[in-house]
Amino acid sequence: SITSTKKLHNGIEMPRFGLGVYKMTEPEEAFNAIKKALDTGYIAVDTAALYGNEKQVGEAVRASGKRREEIFITSKVWNTDQGYDETLRAFEKTLKELDTDYLDLYLTHWPVPDKFMDTYRAIERLYEEKLIQVPGVSNHEIHHLEKIFAQANIQPMVNQVELHPYLTQEELRQFCQKHDIAITAWSPLGRGEVLKDETIRAIGEKYDKSIAQTIIRWHLQSDHIVIPKSVTPSRIEENAEIFDFELSHEDMKAIDGLNRDQRFGSHPDHFN
Numbered sequence: 001s002i003t004s005t006k007k008l009h010n011g012i013e014m015p016r017f018g019l020g021v022y023k024m025t026e027p028e029e030a031f032n033a034i035k036k037a038l039d040t041g042y043i044a045v046d047t048a049a050l051y052g053n054e055k056q057v058g059e060a061v062r063a064s065g066k067r068r069e070e071i072f073i074t075s076k077v078w079n080t081d082q083g084y085d086e087t088l089r090a091f092e093k094t095l096k097e098l099d100t101d102y103l104d105l106y107l108t109h110w111p112v113p114d115k116f117m118d119t120y121r122a123i124e125r126l127y128e129e130k131l132i133q134v135p136g137v138s139n140h141e142i143h144h145l146e147k148i149f150a151q152a153n154i155q156p157m158v159n160q161v162e163l164h165p166y167l168t169q170e171e172l173r174q175f176c177q178k179h180d181i182a183i184t185a186w187s188p189l190g191r192g193e194v195l196k197d198e199t200i201r202a203i204g205e206k207y208d209k210s211i212a213q214t215i216i217r218w219h220l221q222s223d224h225i226v227i228p229k230s231v232t233p234s235r236i237e238e239n240a241e242i243f244d245f246e247l248s249h250e251d252m253k254a255i256d257g258l259n260r261d262q263r264f265g266s267h268p269d270h271f272n
């Protein structure tokens, strides 16, 4: 169901499905989309300091009438705030914006060279102080994770990376699986670009499902946590109607086969 979870390394249950809120910059648009998702039954929201809408996430959670503990909130420390003390300060601001006293999951947004290790150490401290339930990272390649494994006391439990049928990240996924790091797929629909794929459309038709639903279902069956973004109420509902069908092994393989190592976002070794 829409509330199904994945057990993380420390036993915390993370919702497998949530709303991504990147580029919802207009406050009313953000509030309305998040509120709509929570009313539809979503129990997870993926935001970041960069997105400028943490305040609206907090407001929508309170307006939903749900208790804070019923909603899983993820946020991220932006690149210009990285470093140990800087991250602790950025986290304080994030909590203030959200108007909450803890975060479910806090991530290093991108592995800023020479800083991501100190950033992660601060995230570790926030975890030890019980201000976050789960420590994690985003856009970390195997070599970044190996550095963290060599130096950290507590391992990252989630890595959020660009992942969709055109970029299946086989090697990174295997590494993460081996180390019990859950994968969250960002741009799960390829920023909308994969929605033009005729092969996936044809597969979805067999199940009476839209192409967006077919892609999101492929993520779930691949054991990815998935956070599609939409501000359109009908699509927010559509994207959640994915728990009443199952793609066959053959159809899963056909979608896996569409990989072309194509990124719509930056490469983690070359971002600015």
Ligand code: NAD
Pocket: 019, 020, 021, 022, 023, 046, 047, 109, 138, 139, 160, 161, 185, 186, 187, 188, 189, 190, 191, 192, 195, 212, 213, 227, 228, 229, 230, 235, 236, 238, 239, 265
């Ligand atoms: P996405 O792959 O979720 O695609 C979103 C776009 O697809 C929408 O803008 C809309 O145009 C379209 N769409 C959505 N549902 C649809 C439907 N049912 N029918 C037709 N069109 C539909 O793209 P995204 O927003 O880039 O990624 C999702 C989330 O991932 C973000 O909102 C953010 O939370 C996260 N993210 C994280 C990072 C990172 O660096 N950690 C980077 C990018 C995104």
